Amino acid sequence: MTASRGVVGFGAVVAVLAAAADSIGASSEPGWGALQWAGVLAGLAAIAWGLGDGRPRWRRAVSRILLIAGSTYAALWAIELVMTFGLDTRAGYRPPAWSLQGLYEPGERVAFRHAPGFSGRFDDGFVQVPITINSHGDRDDEPAQPTRGVHRVLLLGDSFAFGYGLPDAERIDRRAEQHAEGKLDAYNLGVQSYGAGHSHLRLLESDWWTGDRVYYLFFNNDLQTDNCTLDKYTVFDGFVVPQLDDRGESYAPAQWRSLIDIAREHGSVYGPPNRLRDSVALPKLRGLVRRALDADLRRNGFPTEAYPPANVTHAVEHVLAMRDEARRRGAAFSTVVQPALGEVVAGEYSAQTAAFVAALRAEGVEVLEVLDELGPEHYFRHDPHFNAEGADVVGRVLAAHALKVRT
Numbered sequence: 104m105t106a107s108r109g110v111v112g113f114g115a116v117v118a119v120l121a122a123a124a125d126s127i128g129a130s131s132e133p134g135w136g137a138l139q140w141a142g143v144l145a146g147l148a149a150i151a152w153g154l155g156d157g158r159p160r161w162r163r164a165v166s167r168i169l170l171i172a173g174s175t176y177a178a179l180w181a182i183e184l185v186m187t188f189g190l191d192t193r194a195g196y197r198p199p200a201w202s203l204q205g206l207y208e209p210g211e212r213v214a215f216r217h218a219p220g221f222s223g224r225f226d227d228g229f230v231q232v233p234i235t236i237n238s239h240g241d242r243d244d245e246p247a248q249p250t251r252g253v254h255r256v257l258l259l260g261d262s263f264a265f266g267y268g269l270p271d272a273e274r275i276d277r278r279a280e281q282h283a284e285g286k287l288d289a290y291n292l293g294v295q296s297y298g299a300g301h302s303h304l305r306l307l308e309s310d311w312w313t314g315d316r317v318y319y320l321f322f323n324n325d326l327q328t329d330n331c332t333l334d335k336y337t338v339f340d341g342f343v344v345p346q347l348d349d350r351g352e353s354y355a356p357a358q359w360r361s362l363i364d365i366a367r368e369h370g371s372v373y374g375p376p377n378r379l380r381d382s383v384a385l386p387k388l389r390g391l392v393r394r395a396l397d398a399d400l401r402r403n404g405f406p407t408e409a410y411p412p413a414n415v416t417h418a419v420e421h422v423l424a425m426r427d428e429a430r431r432r433g434a435a436f437s438t439v440v441q442p443a444l445g446e447v448v449a450g451e452y453s454a455q456t457a458a459f460v461a462a463l464r465a466e467g468v469e470v471l472e473v474l475d476e477l478g479p480e481h482y483f484r485h486d487p488h489f490n491a492e493g494a495d496v497v498g499r500v501l502a503a504h505a506l507k508v509r510t
Contacts, residue, residue, distance in 0.1 A: 179385055186387045187378050192484045195228045201367055202226040203234060205341035213304035215338050216240050216294060229485045230268045242266060243291040255288045255314030256505050259302040263441050263489060264293025264320045273491040278498025287505055296343060298330030299421035306428055316505060317429040319422060319438045323403050323456045331414045402445035402453040404487060410455040419462045426468060437469040441497065444482045473500050
């Protein structure tokens, strides 16, 4: 009996210490983390073991409940470990932003844009490619002079237009030029994390460009609130950072530095120790349940609440403004809808993308679709962006459309 009490006491101490880790400064971050949950569960398991030997009957009932709960969790954790170490295609991923410090600067109209003359190397732990920015602040060669017989088009958009994870020769604009066999000059204004409003402002900043057609390359996260808030971010020390904290107050430079240091520390290579630690909270299994209950999460990778209906209106307004600016320069305008991997698998758009497309067509905007042209093999296995084959599909569609409408 004394041994049982000792086990119960030991379990209680472990559980209490784990739960109080924040207060005593023993946890690495504020809030409950995976190791705290592990400590609490280990303490409860010890309590269950100690109670199982004793009487009266209620102690046996409590013991059984705790053992059942512990056994269930152990089984779920085993499944989580298989998914984490056996099936995880993102093992070894690192945020590529840390390899591209200095890529951004504040724009004249837009909150952030590329810094002219930047040269660096994109590295997300899977692909490593050189990134160079020209004197206009764009990921492209210096603009060429108009040439007789060559159709000039401009590409606007976010990381898909930018060419996330792709060398220069495999970007969408370059693939379009190659498919056109010298009859197309496609200039790339894409910037990572842009929404429709940012692309509109970047177009206004690039008032030197003239040509035949402007293509806006839409992706569904352009409808997320962060990408529909033009002053959400700014630039500090070459990184894109939030302007305001959770209370709506401006960050001081020292706070931005602290945010960058914390993010760099916790955003390093996602190695086995970090993956094992995080697996305790069963994130992959919980994600499966959430995706089963939310169709938008399955198709977009983000929950429904990330896409308020007002965001569609915001994006459409900026697309119409882009069309007006293109017309002012004597150029035609089209929107290209680039589907998310989940939309390709489902064979249909999410509700938000479908609403956006319908709204554009109601306003007379030409919409090009590539949903039926793409499959899962056209996306990176570790990331939801196009791989070289996916970029080639979109480049081929753009080239065929640009040359067709020209003739």
